[in-house]
Amino acid sequence: MFKKTLTMLLLILFVSIFALTACGSDDETDATDDAQGTSDNDTEEVDDGTDEDGDDGDGVKEEVTIDFMHLWPAGISAGQNRIVNEIIDQFQDEYPHIKVEQEVLENEQYKTKLQVVSSSNQLPDVGMTWAAGFMEPYVQGNLFSPLDDILDDPFRSSFVSGTLEAYSVDGVNYAFPLELNIAPIYYNKGIFAEHGLDVPETYDEFLNVVETLADNGVAPIALGNRDRWTGSLWYMYLADRIGGESALNSAIDRSGSFENPALIQAAEETQKLVNMDAFNRGFNGLSNDEAKSEFLNETAAMYLMGSWELPNFTTNEDIPQEFRDNVGFFKFPTIEGGEGDLDSWVGGPGVGLFVAENSEVKEEAKLFVKYFVEKWGEQSVTGAGVIPGTAVDTSSIDLPQLYIDVLNELGNASNITLFADVQMSPGVAEVHLNMIQSLFGNDATPEDFAKTHEEALAEEE
Amino acid sequence: MLYDFKKKGEHEMDKVMSDKKVILLYVLPALILIMTIVYVPIILTGYYGLLKWDGIGEKTFIGLDNYSKLLTDSMFWKSTYHSFLLAAFSVISLGAYLLVSVILSGKIKGSNLFRKIYLVPMLLSSVAIAQLWMKVYHPTNGVMNRFLLSIGVENPPLWLADTSIVLYAIFLPIIWQYAGFYILIYYAALKNIPESLVEAARIDGASPWQIAYKIKVPLIAGVIKVTIVLAVVGSLKYFDLIYIMTDGGPNGASEVMASYMYKQAFRMNDFGYGSAVGFFLLLIALTVTWLIRKLTATKEEVQY
Structure with a gap:
């Protein structure tokens, strides 16, 4: 009798814990965000106290968090995942008031999730999209933000010709390519x-x-x-x-x-x-x-x-x-x-980065996207074997011959x-x-x- | 002392349960939960079926267009036919499961072990089963074709690549997957039959076959009816192995209603039409359940 009650109690406990965590996950992440946000704040104050470089003016910037959803899990795409983390770390060092939170899903799940969150208009601030036909409904639905304003010249010309066009609708660019394949x-x-x-x-x-x-x-x-x-x-x-x-x-x-x-x-x-x-x-x-x-x-x-x-x-x-x-x-x-x-x-470009139109941190998200694409272009071939959408200088990097041949063909x-x-x-x-x-x-x-x-x-x- | 306490407790319980407000209080949380996560989405699905909606942008109300398109969509009816075919095979296989359970529930040596052996496929996840059978069916390296080649078959079938046999090739693992589940249900039901009835029949000179057919099966008729409904409805909404093993292909040869719905909504970005397919799937499953209940209804339950 006692044993039975105990089992029942345990069961109820498990179920309620499960239900609570499942339902409350959103709130909970928010809570941890806040916690991390404040701790960041603390360290910054310490920094400001120690060095006198005149950065104090920037120190008053509001803390923001960018949600970044991508499809390179550490298990399947180890190389890409590593570079993503490195770039995010560098970015956060350079812009201490911005925090980038990742959500990583596997390819097919990513596609499904993107569609589901967009139907309730809750896209992540920054995410990945495929070119042309795939992104068109998102553009028509005003979910992606136009990126032409940050596409200034040395940056624009760094892309391999034709790749940006694949992410443009009616001449307006909505995403930056990260991959290019033939x-x-x-x-x-x-x-x-x-x-x-x-x-x-x-x-x-x-x-x-x-x-x-x-x-x-x-x-x-x-x-x-x-x-x-x-x-x-x-x-x-x-x-x-x-x-x-x-x-x-x-x-x-x-x-x-x-x-x-x-x-x-x-x-x-x-x-x-x-x-x-x-x-x-x-x-x-x-x-x-x-x-x-x-x-x-x-x-x-x-x-x-x-x-x-x-x-x-x-x-x-x-x-x-x-x-x-x-x-x-x-x-x-x-x-x-x-x-x-x-x-x-x-061939053609693979995934590209978009910024959500209704993002609350659009400026910071755009900053991040541009930063990411630039850094990615420098590291992706050597670090993950991914040919980026930006031009690669084959003479300056050490690559297997097969890569060099393909890059030359490209x-x-x-x-x-x-x-x-x-x-x-x-x-x-x-x-x-x-x-x-x-x-x-x-x-x-x-x-x-x-x-x-x-x-x-x-x-x- | 203890007895008194228990008696008192029961009395209290009766009093509480006769109060309608208290009943409502206890039932309400579950009711709200099931309403919000089951019934409201069902109604919404029916409503989305009335829209032209790509799942992302604007929703446009188009009335019954999606539903009338559905009625003339040959691909949908083809997938419906495949679903019903699966249901038919599942029901037929119930007979085999019943036979196995009758044998297992008899006092034979090792029946415990066999019961566990049959249950194992049910413990595997669908993805694992799909991976396993994809290896079995591999056209050149698969166990199946290796075996056929070794016994001298010149051109062994292509299984999952052949439009005329892919459906049956995929039914096999589906039916195999659920064998343990139904055997377990039948086994439990058969074990519930009082030993005295079987003893009495044996004394009257009934053969084991007669005992099974005339005594045991009629006594678990209620359970059999439930399993028929489970098998049919389960087959009509079946999705996982098909999605993983063939994705409805080649060329729609193994498409079923649920995979067709998924394709419409998530691949072709036609949420309106996908919802219409989903809603129809529900209607079909409901109608079929009702029909089965009608057809298998008997005036009186067989009593022990």
Whole structure:
């Protein structure tokens, strides 16, 4: 009897503690904020007392806290997370009256949370957004603050051309890019040598490589098309090489049509690759990570992916040195009779920083964003292997050769076509991604593929 | 002494419980809680279904447009069909669980161990189960295809990548996941049947099969009805394994109502339509529950 009562009591205690902490979490963080705020105040007073540098005038500034939400948890993105913390520390040292509080979520959770908090208009002061189609609803809803006022000249020109535009709506800039990627085709030099293959320079040579590998029982290309944007990269390159850089872009911005013969032909070529067994078995059911492991385990010879994978092929100690030394990359070859240029890339900026329109500390948040982007540009390649949206001087830093090659390609790029699913609005992007999966699965004909796109795009106009 | 005290306590209790205001006082906190976190959001969801809203910006009232679009949306009905298919398979598998529980509840050696073995999948989180089965179904390295290749199957199926079998491939882990739960419920119900009834039947010369079929199953009919409702409703709103393993793909071949709702709201930024799908899901689940209750209603409960 006594034992039972005790268990019941304990249970009730647990439940009530849980309920209290869950409901009161908001208040509680506020309370700790205040506590930390006052302690900061104390230390500052001590500082003021000791040094006589004349900083006393600044000392009266009001204490503020910037909420910063980002998607680089220490576990998954260790390098990025470390740099973020370093930059925040430096910033807080430089501006002692500003405190930056981080909220870190993993990618998918981040996207969901951003949407949920924005529906109740409680965006963090500073957060991360993706470009173009993703950020458009936020801009239309007046949730992001225009950043043109802090985009003064040495700062503006430090960005790689074209990256800022991806974060602009109607000529007004709403976010600063932190990442810039292009997608080369990585290949396994060992497998190529084993089968006497050279890096293909034309598309016919490329098809020959695919055929030779497939005949010898090696999966030519690793593709995880459950994620769908992965297959989209292949289609985008084919569209670019056949129809030139404007074909896909003009279909999406509605100055052209998706039923452009070049875009249909690109879909035909895609299915031709599928029917040649160019991709690993069951690609439509595999995630990108599973496909990547095919490439890392040397069961597939090629892998078309963004330059964000470079650390895995250069500095990541978890991957055998032997393998890393074996990875090279080549540009998607040009197609005979096509209009595409060898130096035209598929890629684009990844995440960028925004400032919330209704932030109570907008000035400080803008200050922080600018500070962050500048510092990030100096450290991200060497510290986390992330190519920043600002120009990198390759001569002054020590980097693996593969990085330097990719950075040079980036410098020589004639065009960077932004990932189709980022360019499109979320609704059309979903149609595009579904159609990519159907096309690769031979469930849709190239004509249907183009027609469905055209209809979805026309409906949005 | 103690007896008196207890008696007095009970008397007091009766007096307190007959006071309507006191009843209200006790019931109210829970009622308010359930209203604010369950019923109000349900009504709001129905209301959001009347809006054109991307979840971020302006809300525009568009009346029943979302709902009428829903009625002609072939993808929605396809996902509804998939959900009902899952419900059908879940109900059929209940038969197998019942059989296993009847055997386990008989006095066989090691029944305790088996009961625990069957319960283990339920203790795993959905994500772990999904990861596990994704490995099993891997087209080249998976246990399943390795096995099929080793016994000489030339072109083993692609499982999660094949639009014609992906749905069934994914049903298997879902059903496996809940086996332990239903077996546990049946087992507990069967163990509640008084031993004397089984003894009496045995003395009358009933075979074990007859005892199970004529005595035990009718006696737990109430529990069986509840599990049918649980299985059907659980299947109709099923989401997790599908979301993790295939994300409704390839090409919508494994889309169910809940994953479709999620996609509309969070991927396509169409909160209005997503809410309409969610509200419809609720209506369908309610109707089906009501139907099952009607169909399985009997005039009198079988008594011991």
